Amino acid sequence: MPTGERIDYASLLAPRTKALVLAGVMMALFLAALDQTIVATALPRIVGELHGMEYYAWTSTSYLLASTTMVPIYGKLSDSLGRRTVLLTGIAIFLVGSVLCGFSPSMLALVVSRGVQGLGAAAITSTAFAVPADIFAPAERPRYQGIFGAVFALASIIGPVLGGALTDGVGWRWVFFINLPLGALAVAFILAKMPRLHSGLESKVDWIGALFLIVATVPLLLTLRGDRPLAGWLAPEVLGMLGLSLVGLVLFYLVERNNPHAIIPFALFRNRIFVLVTLTSMCIGAAFFAALLFISVLAVNSLGATARAAGMAMLPLTAAVVSTSVITARFVHRTGRYKSMIVGGLVLTCVGLFLLRTLSADSTLTSIGLCVFVFGCGMGPVMPMLTLSIQNAVPFQHVGTATAGRQFFQQLGQVVGSAIFGIVLATTLAHGLTERLGPVRAEVPAAVRPQFDAVFDADRLRKGGVVEEGAGEVPRSSRDRFADEVHAKYDALRREPSADIGALTREETRALELGRAGDRAVRVSFARAVTRVFDGAFPLGLIALVLALFTREIPLRKGSPKVSAVAGE
16 A cells, blocks of 8 residues: 555455454553543542542543643554554553552652553543544444443443452552553453554654644643632732643644644634534533542542442443443444434433432432433433544544544543532532531530541541541541540540539530531531532533534445545534
């Protein structure tokens, strides 16, 4: 095949070879997908041990920040070097990051190490989502979209359970170390079964454009870290970072607008379908990540669940995603119509987000499961069909770039969303703890007020949550810990010669009542902080629904079209 002519793998590869290629890619994708769900379950315990609730969202933000900026770059590299080379490189980087995460001595070190993982995950995901467009014609792709959903669903099933079991059993560090044998298995399979899968195109990476893309993205996200008062947004360092991001965006536009090797060709932005789908992806990415990241905070800190139980509560989400994605894939393969699946899925997504807003400290794990099930029934059809719609709307030579572009904007939405929602969580929690614990503390007897301050310290709770340190422990409520302190204190006071036993007993009873009130204040504060996150995610779901309604549907093509210019839609 001469250089510059694209290899049509959809026609050249035998069905058995396609199946083996897809299997190798799915194994690598499973590794990255498992990490997302397994870590989310362990995060409350990690924060409790390392301290730093203000870094809670950044453990995911750093991961997404690194992977987001690198996705378009890896897309170009995979065209030049071949999918297999980029995929293996990504797995290697991901495993190095996993080792660093496992040995992290602090939350800040964990945030940095998660960024290394994100660099590797970008190569894995960008390659995985591009491969089906290489080896299958558009009309065939819906049949295999269900496999992507099944991989993420399987990871979602295993991740929370495995993450909870490891966290409660041998410790949270094994949540990261478990990636090593899984990664080794994926590497062995890819080396044995996957061909180079080179595109045949003469593709160059625009490193100058990539640099300006990083300059435009990274400073913006770094300004979104939490615990900044309103006046802090006018601080010189914040304005400087925002200015640097704006400069990077302008330079990126100037360099890329007429560049034939642009990271994201600007001609794609003349395609109305591409623009609407990427905007939809940004909104839904932020909303989905809000549910995935913060629901365990409510389960552990408000409902008193263990990490394992919190993970089990997310299983209905997985069941919903896998079942609806498979059903959707079969429906679209049979009918060739996908827009109705996207719109219907977004309606259910909005219903699920609305239900999540109604959770409280009086909710149960069953009610959480019901809410996330409805939410998952919406997300199952949406994610794969958005990818399918954008691949079907652009010329063949731009399918890989457009796919990476959609993934880039979806992950950008996740990064911005998780950072902003992290700020919402931290600020709402800080205000709620101060407001609700203050009146209770004022009534606590002086004899046990130091103990109350130690157990119900608002700053400690805000940073570390209510989970006590130590693997394998069932989290004890603040009420129980304070009760132990009260009993010990008043037992000592009653042993004094001049003690008024009756008065001390009444005072002890009152202190225990206030301990229960303090525990209730903590649980309500955590519940309200999390539901405030869903208050913000719900409008994003509505915006995504409106955008989808205005997106035109194009019938699925039966074969791979010839190389052509991008046409506006």
